[in-house]
Amino acid sequence: MTSARPVAVLTAAGSGSRLGADVPKALVPLVGEPLVVHALRALVAAGVEHVVVTAPADHLPAVRAACAVVGGAQVEVVAGGASRQGSVHAGLRALPPGPGDACVLVHDAARPLAPVGLLRRVVAAVCAGHPAVVPALPVTDTVVRVAPERSDDAGERSLGAVDRTTLRAVQTPQGFPRALLVAAHEAAADRAHDEATAATDDAALVAALGHDVLVVPGDPLALKITVRHDLAVARLLLEESR
Numbered sequence: 001m002t003s004a005r006p007v008a009v010l011t012a013a014g015s016g017s018r019l020g021a022d023v024p025k026a027l028v029p030l031v032g033e034p035l036v037v038h039a040l041r042a043l044v045a046a047g048v049e050h051v052v053v054t055a056p057a058d059h060l061p062a063v064r065a066a067c068a069v070v071g072g073a074q075v076e077v078v079a080g081g082a083s084r085q086g087s088v089h090a091g092l093r094a095l096p097p098g099p100g101d102a103c104v105l106v107h108d109a110a111r112p113l114a115p116v117g118l119l120r121r122v123v124a125a126v127c128a129g130h131p132a133v134v135p136a137l138p139v140t141d142t143v144v145r146v147a148p149e150r151s152d153d154a155g156e157r158s159l160g161a162v163d164r165t166t167l168r169a170v171q172t173p174q175g176f177p178r179a180l181l182v183a184a185h186e187a188a189a190d191r192a193h194d195e196a197t198a199a200t201d202d203a204a205l206v207a208a209l210g211h212d213v214l215v216v217p218g219d220p221l222a223l224k225i226t227v228r229h230d231l232a233v234a235r236l237l238l239e240e241s242r
């Protein structure tokens with residue numbers, strides 16, 4: 001068990017194409033503050049000491065200006081990569097080594113309302129010795145597999161339902177000892193050049209090295225802002241909680 005404060009990479013370099021705003025998703029306001037600022041405040045509230053924020057290369061000044069309003073941690077903003085995986089790798093390269101290496105959180109600006117209790121659960125599990133920790137929620141819909149043939153407007157052919165009791169929807173922040181996370185990213189660096197080949201989360205890269213991934217309870221507040229509807233839900237949740 002370590003008592004050092006954790007450090008973090010906050011991914012904010014995505015364009016937000018599915019959201020369709022006129023600025024990158026991390027800069028879209030939610031009740032007065034950009035998504036990236038909400039996520040950064042949560043990391044600081046959980047005791048994170050140093051945060052590297054990844055930003056779109058053509059929006060570095062805007063993301064720096066947004067993050068400058070948050071005190072309580074050292075914050076650096078660097079250009080992200082061509083995929084989320086590439087951005088996390090770039091963030092890790094910019095994170096100076098130190099005692100916080102015992103627990104690195106990787107968090108998405110796209111999950112602005114992740115509560116501090118959730119962040120603390122992840123940190124506590126990493127500090128207790130787990131090599132990879134992810135928060136996740138049970139899946140509540142019935143989930144079916146579909147046939148691999150191309151779909152058309154008429155729909156797809158269902159191959160039947162999968163057992164949802166064993167499925168979990170994974171959130172962020174995810175936590176790892178730094179050396180292991182870096183090794184996992186180095187081993188998979190050739191996949192990071194495009195989203196089609198990149199891993200969709202960091203735990204998958206650590207699992208690919210043969211390590212166990214611990215799943216801890218997630219939180220509905222850690223929902224991911226992907227489409228406009230999510231932004232409306234987040235606004236309601238935030239207003240309700242104030």
Ligand SMILES: Nc1ccn([C@@H]2O[C@H](COP(=O)(O)OP(=O)(O)OP(=O)(O)O)[C@@H](O)[C@H]2O)c(=O)n1
Nearest residue numbers: 011012013014015016017018083084087109110
């Ligand atoms: N090259 C990329 C792509 C994504 N992200 C970050 O990874 C998180 C999850 O990505 P997602 O929600 O898919 O964001 P976008 O890629 O921006 O969304 P879209 O796919 O709709 O364009 C976000 O915080 C996003 O900013 C990143 O840092 N670098």
Ligand SMILES: C[C@](O)(CO)[C@H](O)COP(=O)(O)O
Nearest residue numbers: 084108170171172200201224
């Ligand atoms: C990392 C993540 O938020 C865990 O659910 C998710 O995989 C990011 O996926 P996206 O396709 O980049 O939104």
